[in-house]
Amino acid sequence: MALKLAAVATVQSTSFEAVAVRENFEQNVRLIKELGYDGVELAVRNPAQVDADAIASAIADCKLQVPAIGTGQAYLEEGLSFADPDPGVRRGAVQRIKEHVVFAKRFDAQVIIGLIRGTCQNRDERNEALDRVRECLTECASYGGQHGVQLVLEPLNRYETTLLNNFEQTAEFLDRIKAENVGILADSFHMNIEEPSMAESLLYAGNRITHVHVSDSNREAPGHGHINFRAFVETLAQIGYDGFYSAEIVPEPDGKTAIADAIQHMRSL
Amino acid sequence: MALKLAAVATVQSTSFEAVAVRENFEQNVRLIKELGYDGVELAVRNPAQVDADAIASAIADCKLQVPAIGTGQAYLEEGLSFADPDPGVRRGAVQRIKEHVVFAKRFDAQVIIGLIRGTCQNRDERNEALDRVRECLTECASYGGQHGVQLVLEPLNRYETTLLNNFEQTAEFLDRIKAENVGILADSFHMNIEEPSMAESLLYAGNRITHVHVSDSNREAPGHGHINFRAFVETLAQIGYDGFYSAEIVPEPDGKTAIADAIQHMRSL
Numbered sequence: 001m002a003l004k005l006a007a008v009a010t011v012q013s014t015s016f017e018a019v020a021v022r023e024n025f026e027q028n029v030r031l032i033k034e035l036g037y038d039g040v041e042l043a044v045r046n047p048a049q050v051d052a053d054a055i056a057s058a059i060a061d062c063k064l065q066v067p068a069i070g071t072g073q074a075y076l077e078e079g080l081s082f083a084d085p086d087p088g089v090r091r092g093a094v095q096r097i098k099e100h101v102v103f104a105k106r107f108d109a110q111v112i113i114g115l116i117r118g119t120c121q122n123r124d125e126r127n128e129a130l131d132r133v134r135e136c137l138t139e140c141a142s143y144g145g146q147h148g149v150q151l152v153l154e155p156l157n158r159y160e161t162t163l164l165n166n167f168e169q170t171a172e173f174l175d176r177i178k179a180e181n182v183g184i185l186a187d188s189f190h191m192n193i194e195e196p197s198m199a200e201s202l203l204y205a206g207n208r209i210t211h212v213h214v215s216d217s218n219r220e221a222p223g224h225g226h227i228n229f230r231a232f233v234e235t236l237a238q239i240g241y242d243g244f245y246s247a248e249i250v251p252e253p254d255g256k257t258a259i260a261d262a263i264q265h266m267r268s269l
Numbered sequence: 270m271a272l273k274l275a276a277v278a279t280v281q282s283t284s285f286e287a288v289a290v291r292e293n294f295e296q297n298v299r300l301i302k303e304l305g306y307d308g309v310e311l312a313v314r315n316p317a318q319v320d321a322d323a324i325a326s327a328i329a330d331c332k333l334q335v336p337a338i339g340t341g342q343a344y345l346e347e348g349l350s351f352a353d354p355d356p357g358v359r360r361g362a363v364q365r366i367k368e369h370v371v372f373a374k375r376f377d378a379q380v381i382i383g384l385i386r387g388t389c390q391n392r393d394e395r396n397e398a399l400d401r402v403r404e405c406l407t408e409c410a411s412y413g414g415q416h417g418v419q420l421v422l423e424p425l426n427r428y429e430t431t432l433l434n435n436f437e438q439t440a441e442f443l444d445r446i447k448a449e450n451v452g453i454l455a456d457s458f459h460m461n462i463e464e465p466s467m468a469e470s471l472l473y474a475g476n477r478i479t480h481v482h483v484s485d486s487n488r489e490a491p492g493h494g495h496i497n498f499r500a501f502v503e504t505l506a507q508i509g510y511d512g513f514y515s516a517e518i519v520p521e522p523d524g525k526t527a528i529a530d531a532i533q534h535m536r537s538l
Contacts, residue, residue, distance in 0.1 A: 015443070019359075063334060108348060155430075159426075159428035160428075192486065192495075193461070193462060193486060193487065194487060195487075195495075196485075196486070196493060196494050196495060197495055198495065216465075217461065217465075218462065218463060218464075218465060224465060225465050226461075226464075226465060226466055226467065255513065
């Protein structure tokens with residue numbers, strides 16, 4: 001199958017582990033192009049602190065698309081989150097995502113809502129936390145709608161957050177927002193832990209899936225673990241998914257090998 | 270196959286999530302027996318604070334075996350660990366495991382070394398942390414040897430510790446201890462995340478595997494997720510494993526249903 005493939009590159013230094021290529025953005029974009037990728041997913045902590053013109057120029061030079069912008073660094077490194085009980089923190093998170101929307105618009109990219117939603121350790125407070133996430137996401141979705149930008153909510157495994165781990169929880173959560181510009185992100189690594197059946201979950205979510213992350217069961221390049229990616233892409237084809245497959249993977253054995261292995265495996269399907 | 274099956278029961282209240290039955294120990298032991306299990310794995314924080322006679326009596330009344338003692342609560346609730354830079358904390362952890370050895374001897378059970386080994390967030394300090402774990406484990410293994418008690422080291426997924434996530438790391442770590450009474454614990458939930466191929470890892474570890482935990486890909490009862498337990502037990506049979514399969518699972522949809530579903534699935538293989 002002629003899949004559209006992307007690799008994640010960070011434009012700022014990050015403590016997030018699942019980014020194979022981490023240093024020297026322009027060089028990494030060229031490497032991603034040379035390996036045969038069609039796009040680059042950008043991991044950005046704060047759009048206000050990056051040189052958007054230089055980023056756009058490097059990407060245009062390589063004729064790459066930007067399917068999505070990852071935003072989790074703002075949570076990991078600054079603690080911004082939609083679930084935080086402190087209204088000031090939530091305002092900061094919403095403001096940051098609005099800046100991501102403006103940044104994403106330039107690339108016609110989706111804005112990923114992953115770790116930025118936050119978490120809630122206390123089981124008894126989770127519904128309240130989800131209400132806060134819903135309020136923040138509703139505001140961001142509305143802002144995205146005004147700018148013609150799609151958001152995509154990523155179910156994350158239980159160790160990364162207690163809020164929205166699987167497709168069913170995420171779909172039901174989104175049903176109560178009714179924003180047409182918020183999709184679901186299917187990430188194979190998280191799905192391997194949280195979805196009882198990857199195929200059934202993909203069929204369940206159907207055309208709500210607007211972006212896909214591929215990493216194997218051990219978060220390495222597809223082919224390094226035991227996920228059946230042929231079955232995965234066949235099921236996505238069956239539900240009419242025609243977006244990007246973006247390799248969000250750890251740099252094992254090293255970043256360059258990881259993204260080379262990822263595209264080799266995905267092209268072999 | 271006539272598998273020997275056990276379910277985990279905690280003898281003290283715990284914050285550890287993967288214990289399906291949590292309250293009223295004697296009632297839970299009877300339930301485990303009535304459901305057809307052959308054994309009960311005991312989760313114990315501190316053997317000095319439990320009534321060992323009452324526990325032994327409840328288990329003897331039900332004619333159940335005790336394949337293993339889980340020790341992770343001492344880490345979760347008291348912070349005891351082999352990896353801790355503080356020698357006082359390490360001494361406390363070693364002392365606690367020695368008490369577990371004496372407790373386990375009474376039941377002819379293995380002592381599980383799981384979370385009690387601790388963790389190390391700083392990548393640059395991991396080798397030193399592993400050296401500390403090795404020193405503590407060597408002392409505990411020697412003590413176990415004197416009492417004729419087997420220890421079993423459990424590879425845990427990356428989110429629970431940074432130290433010893435997969436079989437290969439664990440086998441190489443144990444090679445440097447050369448204690449004949451320390452085996453490897455094969456836990457299907459952790460393996461689904463960390464082992465590139467569950468079958469190959471089982472074949473690699475071979476007769477070093479002395480205990481097995483079964484929980485599905487989502488840590489629920491076998492049958493609730495996507496792990497192929499038939500293939501799992503067939504591979505273990507192939508390497509001559511004849512020990513217990515112990516259900517260490519979360520109480521979903523509730524504890525009783527979870528352990529009933531677990532034995533039903535395992536008996537159907």
